[in-house]
Amino acid sequence: MDPLTRRQAEILDYIRRQIADQGLPPTRAEIVAAFGFRSLTAADDHLRALARKQAIELLPGASRGIRVLAIEAPPAANEGVPLVGRVAAGAPILAEESIEDWYTLDRKLFSAAPDFLLRVQGLSMRDAGILPGDLLAVQRVATARNGEIVVARMGDEVTVKRFERIGALVRLLPANPDYAPIRIDLAQQELIIEGRAVGLLRSGPLGNTPTGLPFAA
Amino acid sequence: MDPLTRRQAEILDYIRRQIADQGLPPTRAEIVAAFGFRSLTAADDHLRALARKQAIELLPGASRGIRVLAIEAPPAANEGVPLVGRVAAGAPILAEESIEDWYTLDRKLFSAAPDFLLRVQGLSMRDAGILPGDLLAVQRVATARNGEIVVARMGDEVTVKRFERIGALVRLLPANPDYAPIRIDLAQQELIIEGRAVGLLRSGPLGNTPTGLPFAA
DNA sequence: CTCACTACTGTACATTTCTACAGTATAGAA
DNA sequence: TTCTATACTGTAGAAATGTACAGTAGTGAG
Numbered sequence: 001m002d003p004l005t006r007r008q009a010e011i012l013d014y015i016r017r018q019i020a021d022q023g024l025p026p027t028r029a030e031i032v033a034a035f036g037f038r039s040l041t042a043a044d045d046h047l048r049a050l051a052r053k054q055a056i057e058l059l060p061g062a063s064r065g066i067r068v069l070a071i072e073a074p075p076a077a078n079e080g081v082p083l084v085g086r087v088a089a090g091a092p093i094l095a096e097e098s099i100e101d102w103y104t105l106d107r108k109l110f111s112a113a114p115d116f117l118l119r120v121q122g123l124s125m126r127d128a129g130i131l132p133g134d135l136l137a138v139q140r141v142a143t144a145r146n147g148e149i150v151v152a153r154m155g156d157e158v159t160v161k162r163f164e165r166i167g168a169l170v171r172l173l174p175a176n177p178d179y180a181p182i183r184i185d186l187a188q189q190e191l192i193i194e195g196r197a198v199g200l201l202r203s204g205p206l207g208n209t210p211t212g213l214p215f216a217a
Numbered sequence: 218m219d220p221l222t223r224r225q226a227e228i229l230d231y232i233r234r235q236i237a238d239q240g241l242p243p244t245r246a247e248i249v250a251a252f253g254f255r256s257l258t259a260a261d262d263h264l265r266a267l268a269r270k271q272a273i274e275l276l277p278g279a280s281r282g283i284r285v286l287a288i289e290a291p292p293a294a295n296e297g298v299p300l301v302g303r304v305a306a307g308a309p310i311l312a313e314e315s316i317e318d319w320y321t322l323d324r325k326l327f328s329a330a331p332d333f334l335l336r337v338q339g340l341s342m343r344d345a346g347i348l349p350g351d352l353l354a355v356q357r358v359a360t361a362r363n364g365e366i367v368v369a370r371m372g373d374e375v376t377v378k379r380f381e382r383i384g385a386l387v388r389l390l391p392a393n394p395d396y397a398p399i400r401i402d403l404a405q406q407e408l409i410i411e412g413r414a415v416g417l418l419r420s421g422p423l424g425n426t427p428t429g430l431p432f433a434a
Numbered sequence: 435c436t437c438a439c440t441a442c443t444g445t446a447c448a449t450t451t452c453t454a455c456a457g458t459a460t461a462g463a464a
Numbered sequence: 465t466t467c468t469a470t471a472c473t474g475t476a477g478a479a480a481t482g483t484a485c486a487g488t489a490g491t492g493a494g
Contacts, residue, residue, distance in 0.1 A: 005440070023284045024276075025241065027481060039443045044483070059241075063280035063450060063481050067240045106320045110420050129346040129419070200419035202346070203327045222470070244451060256473045261453075280451050280480060443488075450481065464467075
């Protein structure tokens with residue numbers, strides 16, 4: 001989307017507010033009234049500019065035929081946290097296409113405000129009580145401290161492990177004896193810390209062990 | 218809201234779909250086209266009926282001036298859920314003095330709406346990924362099905378276990394070999410099911426094993 | 435300088451849209 | 465039975481709305 005001018009952004013914002021408040025996009029006349037213009041064409045010009053810049057779509061002939069296309073990250077006011085499902089290879093972890101849903105979470109729930117939720121895959125953190133299908137609440141941090149459970153990325157793979165660093169040697173420790181620790185020499189390999197775990201959410205009826213919960217008994 | 222006729226419900230549904238799909242409420246003419254009417258008044262009559270029954274609001278003079286009022290499942294109606302800490306002996310589980318806090322939870326998070334949160338104590342459900350300090354989201358139900366994880370009460374003690382019933386014999390199974398199953402003969406002992414687990418919340422920085430998380434490694 | 439874009443005023447007109455009025459037919463309640 | 469509500473057809477007019485055309489001014493790029 002081309003950058004909007006200040007005035008165009010104001011118009012777009014007004015359109016958004018109208019849709020949210022009134023349930024209807026505005027007419028040209030309503031825009032004129034709201035901004036104190038004295039000519040319908042002023043409003044129409046702005047709409048055409050916004051349409052040309054792909055911020056809105058104009059439906060020819062239809063009254064109030066304005067469709068807002070530009071979406072900023074969190075759906076308005078909704079202080080939501082995105083749920084990241086499968087992370088696409090090569091894409092940033094918060095790429096729009098990997099966001100499955102948005103959740104509103106009570107801030108009191110977590111010690112630190114999470115930036116996103118990640119759906120856990122695999123059993124490697126089983127003994128830390130982190131099971132497949134769980135939603136891990138993750139706070140974006142660039143560096144981790146020893147002992148923290150982190151979301152790390154090596155190449156295209158995103159993994160959840162306990163972080164341990166001694167000098168330039170990082171070990172990503174699973175919490176399951178069936179899995180082997182991952183060793184990374186920072187001098188040779190790149191390791192991106194996507195964030196650290198600050199909470200966990202598990203949904204659905206517990207207890208039916210559909211994912212094959214491990215019972216030691 | 219007065220009950221809608223079948224036809225009125227169809228019209229209302231069409232209006233909803235138009236708003237969702239097109240971003241705009243329909244005009245009378247569009248309703249006429251969608252339903253194959255041959256007169257504008259047919260659409261207008263339906264709108265007036267819907268407005269009279271409080272299903273929609275009509276904005277006089279405004280094109281597409283239809284506002285849908287009837288809301289079925291309140292989309293993100295976050296109701297508060299109490300957190301139950303230590304349950305007082307003899308008191309009902311939701312007694313005011315045992316409620317530590319209230320949390321607003323996104324309804325989408327859980328398959329069934331939880332009625333309260335219970336702070337987990339002890340390691341007896343460790344291998345089901347339920348650890349001390351976790352908040353168990355519980356739906357109040359009087360009866361449980363085999364395999365479900367339930368909150369049960371025997372006398373003054375509240376416990377979280379997997380439920381299994383064969384005839385009059387109930388077994389409350391821990392998920393930890395260090396703990397023994399509890400056997401109850403319903404003919405002799407009373408067992409109160411306080412609810413079933415529908416989700417889990419874990420807060421605080423994970424990984425520092427402050428609660429002595431069990432590592433099999 | 436010219437050119438393209440922004441940001442407006444002002445006028446005009448065709449279409450879209452709402453709304454009122456006059457009917458027809460059916461069904462259930464009082 | 466009468467009354468009221470539903471569910472439509474058909475017509476007409478007024479108001480709301482979109483859209484085209486003709487301008488004025490300012491700004492920044494080339």
